[in-house]
Amino acid sequence: MTTVHPQIHTDSEGFLTEYDEWTEDLAGQLAERIGIELTDEHWKAIRFLRQDYPTHGETATLRRVSTLAGIPVKQLFALFPGKPAKKMAYVAGLPKPRGCV
Amino acid sequence: MRRLVILGGGTAGTMVANKLRRRLPLDDWRITVIDGQRDHLYQPGLLFVPFGGREDLLKPRRRLLRNGIQLLIGEIAAVDPERKSVRLSDGEVVCYDYLVIATGTSPRPDQTPGLLGSEWHRTIHDFYTYDGAFALRDALQGFTGGRLVVHVVEQPIKCPVAPLEFTFLAEAFFRRREMRDQVELVYVTPLDGAFTKPIAARYLGGLLDDRKIAVETDFLVERVDADRKVLVSYDEREIGYDLLVTVPLNMGADFVGASGLGDELNYVPVDKGTLQSTAYPDIFAIGDANDLPTSKAGSVAHFSAEVFVANFCQYVEGLAMTHRFDGHANCFVETGDGKGLLIDFNYDTEPLPGRFPLGRLGPLSLLRETKANHWGKLAFRWIYWNLLLPGHRLPVPTRMSMSGKHRPDEEVRP
Numbered sequence: 001m002t003t004v005h006p007q008i009h010t011d012s013e014g015f016l017t018e019y020d021e022w023t024e025d026l027a028g029q030l031a032e033r034i035g036i037e038l039t040d041e042h043w044k045a046i047r048f049l050r051q052d053y054p055t056h057g058e059t060a061t062l063r064r065v066s067t068l069a070g071i072p073v074k075q076l077f078a079l080f081p082g083k084p085a086k087k088m089a090y091v092a093g094l095p096k097p098r099g100c101v
Numbered sequence: 102m103r104r105l106v107i108l109g110g111g112t113a114g115t116m117v118a119n120k121l122r123r124r125l126p127l128d129d130w131r132i133t134v135i136d137g138q139r140d141h142l143y144q145p146g147l148l149f150v151p152f153g154g155r156e157d158l159l160k161p162r163r164r165l166l167r168n169g170i171q172l173l174i175g176e177i178a179a180v181d182p183e184r185k186s187v188r189l190s191d192g193e194v195v196c197y198d199y200l201v202i203a204t205g206t207s208p209r210p211d212q213t214p215g216l217l218g219s220e221w222h223r224t225i226h227d228f229y230t231y232d233g234a235f236a237l238r239d240a241l242q243g244f245t246g247g248r249l250v251v252h253v254v255e256q257p258i259k260c261p262v263a264p265l266e267f268t269f270l271a272e273a274f275f276r277r278r279e280m281r282d283q284v285e286l287v288y289v290t291p292l293d294g295a296f297t298k299p300i301a302a303r304y305l306g307g308l309l310d311d312r313k314i315a316v317e318t319d320f321l322v323e324r325v326d327a328d329r330k331v332l333v334s335y336d337e338r339e340i341g342y343d344l345l346v347t348v349p350l351n352m353g354a355d356f357v358g359a360s361g362l363g364d365e366l367n368y369v370p371v372d373k374g375t376l377q378s379t380a381y382p383d384i385f386a387i388g389d390a391n392d393l394p395t396s397k398a399g400s401v402a403h404f405s406a407e408v409f410v411a412n413f414c415q416y417v418e419g420l421a422m423t424h425r426f427d428g429h430a431n432c433f434v435e436t437g438d439g440k441g442l443l444i445d446f447n448y449d450t451e452p453l454p455g456r457f458p459l460g461r462l463g464p465l466s467l468l469r470e471t472k473a474n475h476w477g478k479l480a481f482r483w484i485y486w487n488l489l490l491p492g493h494r495l496p497v498p499t500r501m502s503m504s505g506k507h508r509p510d511e512e513v514r515p
Contacts, residue, residue, distance in 0.1 A: 058394060061256075061365075062321070063255065063365055063366065064364070064365045067365035068365060073321070073323075073335055074323065074335055077321075077335040077336050081336065082319070082336065083293070083319055098297060098394065
């Protein structure tokens with residue numbers, strides 16, 4: 001996962017480090033880079049992540065998304081195959097979710 | 102009379118009750134601890150039970166609380182934060198001026214389909230509970246070989262290194278019984294490595310490799326098929342087992358959720374520097390009960406309790422709280438054969454190698470297997486009952502120190 005825009009700040013794995021540098025257009029491009037075409041269902045998850053982050057202070061976990069946004073974990077795996085928590089965070093321009101130690 | 106009510110008499114609740122009893126005048130303050138169980142369980146001791154460890158695991162809570170602390174045994178049904186009262190399931194209502202939630206986190210096998218059933222405590226086990234640890238001891242004694250799977254459902258869990266420790270101890274256990282070649286060991290985790298933090302993950306991953314323990318990563322379990330003896334993930338991978346040792350989903354107490362005080366896992370959202378509830382300023386959540394982004398571990402309960410007590414004494418005087426918790430955690434990790442390692446970290450600094458200064462007892466090695474670290478872990482039981490719970494100071498700094506630590510030369514990426 002790397003990003004296309006030199007002017008966008010990312011970490012070593014391509015996750016955006018500045019919340020405000022994200023745009024909906026950029027989300028589409030980020031999704032494309034990991035082989036995902038965004039549908040309304042994807043956007044429901046991404047919008048929840050974006051709206052949750054500023055108050056919660058952490059990237060939402062799969063459980064948080066499924067409980068609070070009402071999208072079953074199984075569906076998140078279908079929408080963002082393989083590593084849904086990371087892929088959602090990547091597309092939503094949020095820090096890589098940390099599995100707390 | 103001002104009323105402080107502490108929900109939960111575990112590690113954090115007991116420590117804080119005892120510390121505050123010495124700080125708050127008896128004439129002005131009534132301190133009440135409410136817990137559902139009469140006995141206090143020494144949770145770090147559970148790890149050794151499956152391998153035959155005999156420790157004093159239980160002590161009556163009453164004996165662990167100072168004189169002048171009221172202990173109420175009863176199940177907590179709900180908190181009404183507007184009326185500042187706690188309702189117990191027998192109908193009793195206890196009012197408070199200040200509330201401390203210290204009801205921890207508990208394994209919830211009921212949250213994963215297929216765990217609880219006729220195979221529970223037969224071919225499917227947990228080890229973070231008193232009954233689970235003893236049932237697993239019997240299962241290991243009778244295990245004649247096959248595939249042992251150690252599995253974590255989801256983060257966060259209390260004592261996050263315990264599943265790795267269990268795996269190392271199991272490997273040594275089978276070697277000692279001269280049956281290691283008849284046992285296949287698999288470690289299954291929802292994380293993308295053996296551990297969350299990169300430098301420690303690399304080191305611990307190396308220890309698993311050395312011991313020929315297979316690791317299955319990014320495995321988020323959807324259900325367990327107990328008849329076919331397989332774990333099934335959300336992305337439809339399957340892992341078979343003969344004996345499953347799982348760490349079920351961990352959740353905060355149900356009354357926290359029922360009272361509208363919790364997040365999606367019933368943890369109380371708090372300010373990560375002060376442990377004060379973000380919703381109600383007269384409520385604090387300590388130990389494993391809050392949503393701090395650090396380990397759910399006794400060391401965190403201890404270090405954050407020091408900060409909390411200092412802040413609380415300011416808060417009740419109407420002063421600004423001037424102390425901030427840094428997320429400091431410190432864990433001994435058993436690695437088998439009488440050795441262990443030590444990790445020390447906080448919100449911002451991952452576990453690093455080096456030396457850990459420890460008063461006159463001399464430094465301990467960080468992220469390196471030594472016998473001294475194992476003895477440190479065993480000695481901790483005495484420290485826990487006799488120094489930590491009574492609220493005495495330990496020769497360990499509350500804030501993490503970089504003294505003795507160093508970053509490995511090469512850059513490590515997650």
